[in-house]
Amino acid sequence: MSVMSQVDMPGRELLARLLVTLGALRQRMQAFVDLLTQERQAITALAMDQLTSVSEAKLRLLEELNADEDVRKNLVEQLAAMWKIPADSVTIGQIADQAGGAVASQLKQQQADLNSIILAARRSNQVTGALLQRSLTFLHDAVGIMRAPFHVQPSLYSESGSMQASALGSVWLERRG
Secondary structure, eight states, X not given: OOHHHHOOHHHHHHHHHHHHHHHHHHHHHHHXXXXXXXXXXXXXXXOXXXXXXXXXXXXXXXXXXXXXXXXXXXXXXXXHHHHTOOTTTOOHHHHHHXXXXXXXXXXXXXXXXXXXXXXXXXXXXXXXXXXXXXXXXXHHHHHHHHHSOOOOOOOSBOTTSOBXXXXXXXXXHHHHO
């Protein structure tokens, strides 16, 4: 007989709330990955207004993710206390094993989906970081070129008005070419 059948009503409620919270975290993380893609597109297009909008949306989403994560931690702590498991080391997998049955497979699936989306967010963020690094390198090189002293071609005539020999050779090449 699984532990879930032995879990009292508050335990079942905690598990149900944990499933809902993991689902919310998964959805918000997917929205975050989508925002990272939009951010990269805005950077590529140099669309500063769009970049500002995406950045503001990311900040709001991160606040929501933090709130969901706080709820998840609280639920895990309550379940750990109920089952007399150390809260600082309990995992969703351990909770699923304790719960057993259909809830266990749902918890494990939610956790696997969430882990997959978190990895996608990391990869997307790395791509955006590389894009920004290349952009910064390009801008740095462009500013370096703009700050470099101009290479002035020697004048064809001297101050006295006579033709200079070094400039004369290049004139002939220009005329013959």
